[in-house]
Amino acid sequence: MWFRLAVVALVFLSASCSAKQSDPKVQVYSRNPGEYGKANVLICYVSGFHPPDIVIKLLKNGVEIPGSTQTDLAFEQGWQFHLTKYVDFLPQPGxxxxxxxxHMKNTPKSFTWEPDM
Structure with missing residues (x-):
């Protein structure tokens, strides 16, 4: 039994080591069309990155929004990963x-939500 586990671990390790570094693709959107004064959910979908060393923050006016939720790390074909982070919010003008x-402790990049108004 331990031999099978060792083989599986070696396969996983060799596959992840052969994957090359990929920068994340980021999409920021809301569950419903953006409308000022109406409760909504702010969503940040980050995909296509490797390795999985990543930090995602949702910000309002440059300050992290408390109470956000992040999905479990998932991987796609070619050992690229994806995550979703989301939080309830009440968009206001201004x-x-x-x-x-x-990603990889590099300088953070910001992606702005554009309301559909």
């Missing part, structure tokens, strides 16, 4: 909502 992504 406020800026962004998703900040830092």
């Amino acid at each position: 406020e800026t909502y962004t998703c900040e992504v830092s």
